[in-house]
Amino acid sequence: MVDHVLALAATWTAWDGTPAHVDDRVHTPHKAVRRVADHLVDHLAELEARLVGECPLPDHWHASATTTPADLAAFTQEDLDEARSRLGRLARIWANRLSALTEEQLDHSPGDGWTFRQLAFHLTGSTYYADAVGDLGGTP
Template identity: 50%
Template sequence: MAQSTDPTTLLNAATDRTLALAETWLRWDGRPFVTDDNERIYTPHKAIRRYADHLLDHLAQTQALLSGAETIPDEWRASLVTLESDWAHFTEADLREAQQRIRRLTQTYVLVLQACSADELDRERGQDVWTLREIVEHVASPWYAEQVGDRS
């Protein structure tokens, strides 16, 4: 059953929100942000890395499903791991790099989705496999950036 929400609108909105929040992180004081469940910590670099990785992961999944190919197994440690590089200061150069990287990833994902019909977006592909629309609804969230929040 086709949904009324355009998945490309969801992706663009999540990217806009993520990057708008990132613009407020230039004076980050080096203290991490802890999630409500106290299980994960976030820094500006980690939030950007996780958002980009999440887009990339589900873009690859989407393309594999459309191509009838096997997806690469998910072996990421995801947000459970904080890399040494996640602790670096978040500078204007980092922000510009993130804007370029994430906008390009989002555009690529949007272009893939725009080539799909509504029927293709909602087509069932088997038990325990999300439809393309469900994948986008999952990935189109600024959740990682929200963990750092607005630091202005």
């Protein structure tokens, strides 16, 4: 998922500042990166809490309904570099955590909610925000 998002993000330096309107939401490059990172963090926090027998904290993100002034900023090469670092590290943390779990833990996870394997598959398909911005035809 992160590779897919970053491949699209490599084209976002060509963004002309016009937000994409998809479904009932507004999408921009910065918002897509923010929402993908938030999604990874939310589910990682859920996984970690459940592993130690805690109830996951509810999230208080404003989610995709809110577009901040920062979301509307130009998406520069520096922003792309930051996205690569941020999302790449989050993907690595997820890969490390999942590889440390047993098959039993993956399929019969403690607490309420999806199994950890289901969470992982959910995240692999979580490209909605990046897909909403799309490929802007820049040079990857």
